Structures are given as C-alpha cells and as structure tokens.
Amino acid sequence: MSDADLETLKLALREFAQQRDWDQFHTPKNLASALIVEAGELLEHFQWMDRGDRESLSSRQREQVALEMADVLLYLIRLGDKLNVDLIAAARRKLELNALKYPASLARGSSKKYTEL
Amino acid sequence: MSDADLETLKLALREFAQQRDWDQFHTPKNLASALIVEAGELLEHFQWMDRGDRESLSSRQREQVALEMADVLLYLIRLGDKLNVDLIAAARRKLELNALKYPASLARGSSKKYTEL
Amino acid sequence: MSDADLETLKLALREFAQQRDWDQFHTPKNLASALIVEAGELLEHFQWMDRGDRESLSSRQREQVALEMADVLLYLIRLGDKLNVDLIAAARRKLELNALKYPASLARGSSKKYTEL
Amino acid sequence: MSDADLETLKLALREFAQQRDWDQFHTPKNLASALIVEAGELLEHFQWMDRGDRESLSSRQREQVALEMADVLLYLIRLGDKLNVDLIAAARRKLELNALKYPASLARGSSKKYTEL
Numbered sequence: 001m002s003d004a005d006l007e008t009l010k011l012a013l014r015e016f017a018q019q020r021d022w023d024q025f026h027t028p029k030n031l032a033s034a035l036i037v038e039a040g041e042l043l044e045h046f047q048w049m050d051r052g053d054r055e056s057l058s059s060r061q062r063e064q065v066a067l068e069m070a071d072v073l074l075y076l077i078r079l080g081d082k083l084n085v086d087l088i089a090a091a092r093r094k095l096e097l098n099a100l101k102y103p104a105s106l107a108r109g110s111s112k113k114y115t116e117l
Numbered sequence: 118m119s120d121a122d123l124e125t126l127k128l129a130l131r132e133f134a135q136q137r138d139w140d141q142f143h144t145p146k147n148l149a150s151a152l153i154v155e156a157g158e159l160l161e162h163f164q165w166m167d168r169g170d171r172e173s174l175s176s177r178q179r180e181q182v183a184l185e186m187a188d189v190l191l192y193l194i195r196l197g198d199k200l201n202v203d204l205i206a207a208a209r210r211k212l213e214l215n216a217l218k219y220p221a222s223l224a225r226g227s228s229k230k231y232t233e234l
Numbered sequence: 235m236s237d238a239d240l241e242t243l244k245l246a247l248r249e250f251a252q253q254r255d256w257d258q259f260h261t262p263k264n265l266a267s268a269l270i271v272e273a274g275e276l277l278e279h280f281q282w283m284d285r286g287d288r289e290s291l292s293s294r295q296r297e298q299v300a301l302e303m304a305d306v307l308l309y310l311i312r313l314g315d316k317l318n319v320d321l322i323a324a325a326r327r328k329l330e331l332n333a334l335k336y337p338a339s340l341a342r343g344s345s346k347k348y349t350e351l
Numbered sequence: 352m353s354d355a356d357l358e359t360l361k362l363a364l365r366e367f368a369q370q371r372d373w374d375q376f377h378t379p380k381n382l383a384s385a386l387i388v389e390a391g392e393l394l395e396h397f398q399w400m401d402r403g404d405r406e407s408l409s410s411r412q413r414e415q416v417a418l419e420m421a422d423v424l425l426y427l428i429r430l431g432d433k434l435n436v437d438l439i440a441a442a443r444r445k446l447e448l449n450a451l452k453y454p455a456s457l458a459r460g461s462s463k464k465y466t467e468l
Contacts, residue, residue, distance in 0.1 A: 004121070006122070009209075012212060020224045027167075028163060029169040032159050032162075033267060036157060036391060037394055037395045040388045040390070040391025043153050046145060046384070048385075049146055051146055051147075052144060052146040066202045066207040067207060067210065067211050070211035072189065079186065082170075083171050083179065084171060085182070087187070087190055090184060090187040091187040093187065095126070095130075095191070097184070098133070099133070104137055108136070108138050153277065154274045157270060160271055163267070165259045240356070250449070253459070261402035262402065262416075263400055267397075269393070270393075277386075279383075280380040284378075299436070300434070300436045300441040303427060303441060304441040304445035305445060306390075306423065307441075307442050310420060310427075316405065317408075318405060322356045327418065
C-alpha cells in the first residue's frame with residue numbers, strides 16, 4: 001500500500017487483531033463477508049430515501065453513515081493486508097480500465113451506456 | 118480527506134463523472150447501492166471456498182479480486198466526496214470506538230465476544 | 235415447509251445438489267453468502283434508476299430481474315432445508331411481530347417511523 | 352403467484368403496507384435495497400463461523416436466523432407483487448436453466464465447475 005495513512009491504518013488493524021487473538025477469524029472469505037455486512041448497514045440508512053443528499057441527513061445520521069463507511073474501509077484495508085493487495089494501485093488500474101471502457105465522447109449524458117457500467 | 122492518494126483519487130473520480138455527465142446518477146443512495154453490488158462481486162469469488170487464502174488463489178483470481186476491491190474503494194471515495202466525509206478521520210474514530218468496545222484483556226481469544234463485534 | 239410448491243422446489247434442489255455432489259459446498263454459511271451475492275445481482279438492475287417501476291423495465295430486463303429473484307428464492311429454500319426452517323411459518327411469525335412493532339394507527343403516513351422499520 | 356401460501360402472504364403484505372400508507376416507499380428499487388440489507392443481517396450470523404451448521408447454532412440463534420430469512424422472503428414476495436413476477440414459476444424456469452448449464456455428468460464432484468455456477 002503506497003499510501004501513508006492507509007499504511008498506518010493497516011498496521012493499526014494488524015495490531016488490533018493480534019492483541020485480541022482475532023487473526024484466526026480473519027480469513028479473506030470472512031473479511032469479504034464482514035465487508036458486505038457493513039455495506040448493508042451503510043445502505044440501510046438510505047433504503048427508504050429518494051436520494052440521501054447530505055443536506056437531508058441530520059448531523060447524527062451523517063456521523064452514523066461516516067462510521068459505517070469507516071467499517072467498510074477498515075475491512076477493505078484488512079483484506080488488502082491479508083491478500084497483499086495495494087488498494088491505491090488497484091484503484092488506479094481500475095480507473096484506467098474504466099476510462100477505456102467508457103470513453104467520455106461516447107458515454108456523455110448516456111444513461112443507457114451508464115446502466116451498463 | 119487528509120490523505121494525499123485518496124484525495125487524488127477523489128478528484129480523478131469527480132472529473133471522470135463530470136466528463137461523462139454522470140453526476141446526476143451519483144446520489145448518495147445510488148452510490149451506496151453500487152458499493153454493495155461491488156461488495157457482492159467481491160464476495161462471489163470466495164462464496165464456495167473454505168478460507169480464500171492468498172496462496173489458494175490463481176494470479177488471475179488475485180487480480181480480479183484486487184479490481185473488485187478497487188471498485189468498492191472507488192465508490193467509497195465518491196460517496197465520501199458527496200457526503201463530505203473524511204474517510205481516514207472516520208476510520209480513526211471507528212478504531213478508537215472499537216478499542217473501547219473490545220478491550221484486549223476481555224476480548225482476547227474469545228470467539229463469543231468476537232461474534233458480537 | 236408447509237407449502238406444496240416450496241416443498242416441491244426444496245426436494246428438486248436437494249436432488250440437484252446430490253446428483254452433482256455439491257452438498258459439500260452447501261454449508262449454511264456458504265448458502266447465506268451465495269444468497270447475498272444474488273441479492274446484489276438483483277439490486278444491480280435498479281442501482282442507477284429512480285424507482286424501477288415495472289413499466290420502466292423492458293421485457294428482457296423484467297425476465298432478468300425475475301431470474302435474479304428466483305436465485306434468491308432458491309438459495310433461501312436450500313438454506314431453509316439445511317437449517318430445518320419452515321419459511322412460510324417464519325414469515326407468518328415475522329408479520330405478526332411487525333404488526334405489534336408498527337401499529338397502523340401510529341405508523342400511518344409516518345416516514346419517520348418507517349425509516350426505523 | 353401460483354402458490355397458495357405465498358399468495359396469502361402477498362395479500363397480507365399488501366394490506367399491511369396500505370394500512371400504514373407505506374406504499375409510497377415500496378418502489379422496486381427500494382424493495383431490492385431492503386432485501387439486500389436483510390440478506391446482510393442474515394449473513395452477519397454466519398460471518399465468523401466456519402460452516403454454521405444447524406447443530407452449532409443455539410435455539411435463540413436459530414430463531415433469529417429464521418426471522419432474517421423471513422424478512423428476505425417477505426421483501427421478495429412484495430417485490431414480486433410490484434413487478435408482477437410469479438416467484439414459483441420463475442424458480443422453476445431458473446432450475447431448468449441450471450440443469451442445462453450444469454449437466455450432472457459433467458459437473459459431478461467438480462468444484463471448478465461449481466465455482467463458475
């Protein structure tokens with residue numbers, strides 16, 4: 001992981017798991033499960049809303065949403081540690097692939113194209 | 118977002134959406150939906166495996182998994198941009214809350230405690 | 235399972251797995267994972283839509299959505315078989331609990347109440 | 352929906368929503384979101400377990416799992432009502448497609464084939 005803050009979080013999570021002897025539970029499969037469970041808790045905040053824009057959330061909701069997002073990020077970092085995936089580098093590769101797949105000139109304003117993203 | 122690489126990705130994603138006129142689709146609700154869809158594609162790789170350890174994945178699988186993780190990260194960054202959530206700061210707050218909730222002395226080796234995480 | 239058609243599907247799924255020697259993969263954990271992966275494929279159809287009303291879907295989309303819903307149902311039935319859960323009876327219990335939790339007189343028209351469902 | 356018990360549940364859910372004026376929230380998109388949120392709550396019970404076999408669950412856990420499965424089924428039925436999808440008929444079509452896709456003679460004991468399911 002090339003990113004200083006992500007690297008710091010990765011080491012903090014590693015220590016956190018070791019101190020609690022939780023490494024035994026942190027298989028990639030279990031971490032991917034825990035990640036989607038947190039993604040569900042994140043989506044739950046928005047499930048009956050139209051859009052969920054920032055202004056429509058109370059400050060309490062905003063903090064709850066931020067902490068659910070944090071949970072997703074923490075499991076993502078932990079999974080990256082276990083699988084030796086550099087998240088930032090992978091995100092850059094994915095962005096380049098997306099740029100090839102959806103040229104701005106073709107995709108522009110096209111919801112049809114977009115729904116095939 | 119205090120993190121240089123995440124900040125760079127945030128700006129790249131913002132430009133990517135603007136060039137394609139996709140901002141109209143990027144409501145927080147839609148981004149949270151897209152995030153969990155990607156989390157499902159990530160979990161799909163592991164669903165019939167016992168553990169999914171790194172050594173048990175082919176290099177092709179590893180790259181596919183890395184790109185699914187990238188998709189989750191990219192939607193998380195985009196959602197953070199829309200909701201003005203600093204992901205790194207939120208992750209630090211969450212880690213501190215977890216440390217209070219699961220003191221190492223009590224949680225150690227306790228799968229029972231753990232399952233209540 | 236008290237329901238004739240669900241019972242028939244349960245037996246068909248059991249035979250399907252046995253003929254392929256797939257029972258070994260069908261742990262409750264794996265089936266719950268497979269179920270949410272299919273739920274993600276279902277949500278994918280709607281992720282960039284406003285509402286996803288029936289009339290806004292093409293007949294091809296409608297059939298794809300129906301088959302994703304079928305996948306969710308099939309894994310749910312298979313999980314019910316493995317855990318000996320009578321789905322229909324459980325759904326009736328849940329409906330009764332919901333009726334107690336959300337009395338019509340209080341919940342009526344209240345989106346606030348609803349968001350706490 | 353050709354199934355008597357599912358039909359009864361469909362009508363009960365319809366009445367439940369009407370009495371609370373909740374129909375306005377039950378767009379297909381929102382129902383697909385709520386469904387995956389419940390699928391996450393179901394998976395949460397299994398996320399740190401090895402297999403989650405029936406005998407390894409307490410009777411309290413079993414009832415909680417049954418009620419999460421019920422939630423998934425109820426949203427699936429409600430979505431079927433909104434989209435006019437006959438769940439049982441769709442499940443039969445899907446089973447037939449799976450039988451063509453995974454002939455028993457080829458798929459037997461093959462985890463490789465299986466992981467491509």
